Amino acid sequence: MKLYFKYAAMNLKSQMQYKFTFITGVVSRIALSFTSVLSVLFMFTRFNEVEGFTLSQALLCFSVVSMAFSLTEVFARGFDIMPRMLGNGEFDRCLVRPRGMIFQVLASHMEFARLSIFVSAVAVLCYAVPNSGVVWTWDKIITLILMIVCGAVVFFGLFIIYAAFSFFTVEGLEFMNVLTHGGKEFGRYPFVIYGDGVLRFLTYVVPMALFQYYPLLYLLGRERSKLYMFMPLFALLFILPSYGFFRLGLRYYKSTGS
């Protein structure tokens, strides 16, 4: 853990070398989050409710998904740029160092400018929390935290799968963006609005609904069962197949080396 913080300090020092890039990165990302909030707002100026959810409730979803995704983007950036790490030999360098591979990829790339997205999402959350009609008791607060943390883990799993694919091929990896960036975009609204098929996919295959839609129902008091509160924890299982696939990809990489 201490080593992780040393890596973090190195990342920070490197990024501070380019202050202008850092600042423009922060500003442009805040603007970007702002426009995506606007798109939700416009939707609700036309319709008072979407599938029975109010604006604040949708913004609650928005902020949870956006926070989860930005955490992953900041701290698991290495998996996002895996093709580059493979191309410039950085990954081979990790292989000749006596530390775990997942750890090294995680630690060697963090992008702090992207924390600005997280901060904007917190601002949205601050608006949504009092206006969503949720009675905020301790269990609700825990649910909310679970949603964010487990959401970040699910996105992390997707990033790992992306990285694992890049061991096999560098072509056509964009299809993974449908799940990562797509998931973030679609996650602005409760996943139920996209229909049964999508909801089922996001429950059993890529368990994004487990940290978004189901616990939201618990927050809003529509479901009282504690099962819905702890639903995000089941989403954590997603990390297992992701990790397995990464191992498989790594084995393939070590046998081809390119």
Added chain:
Amino acid sequence: MIRLQNINKTFRIARRQSGFGHAVKALFSREHELVHALKDVNFEIQDGEMVGYIGPNGAGKSTTIKIMCGVLTPDSGLCEIDGRVPWKERVAHVRDIGVVFGQRSQLWWDVPVIDSFELIRDIYKVEARLYRRNLDEMTALLDLSEILKTPARSLSLGQRMRCEIAASLLHSPKILFLDEPTIGLDAVSKIAVRQFIKRRNAEHGTTVILTTHDMQDIEALTERILLIGKGRILLDGSLDELKKRFPGGTSEEMVAALYKEYKI
């Protein structure tokens, strides 16, 4: 001790003719070509030896180095380094080796070199006293004191290479792999690097495996030469033997004659 027995490695390379039609076709079916990168490679290297590993581009030098570093798994054959199989016990194995890839940096581009060194110290869990001793020694021998506080991106190639070599030795590895360490360096830097490697080997008994195209590297450093061509070890002998076989001429001409003789 390093021991390689009957190491084989084949790569599948996708083949495609030029032109749009073939590009579309390649989306659906690919023709593959098998390239035998290594064929029955055998050799042993004792502790404390310095070996020059030479051969033309694409002969299989890097593949062999990668296998010995545990980055690549061979198709078949045995590779044992100090009793360990590199790709099976990666973490334990890499603790004892240092690797310099001449064309690729291990330093953090935007931070002072000394910061990279300290991170490497923590990655390898180098004891404080040993780190201090190694750092002092290398600062003196490689003349690093002026450049340790400079970010790697502002270093000249020669300065960077000196730092790379130092970075690979901070954890006192038993074996040092140098993949073209003098490529692109000026005469002064080349000589500094050579002298340092020689000294390291003599004083610490570090085993050194060196790939290079620069015959002066070989002449200055190694007694033993391994020649690889088209994936096979063609020659394993001393520099003196070679000189006797190809009398007269520079070492460069000798190697050219050697490549010619083996048709590689």
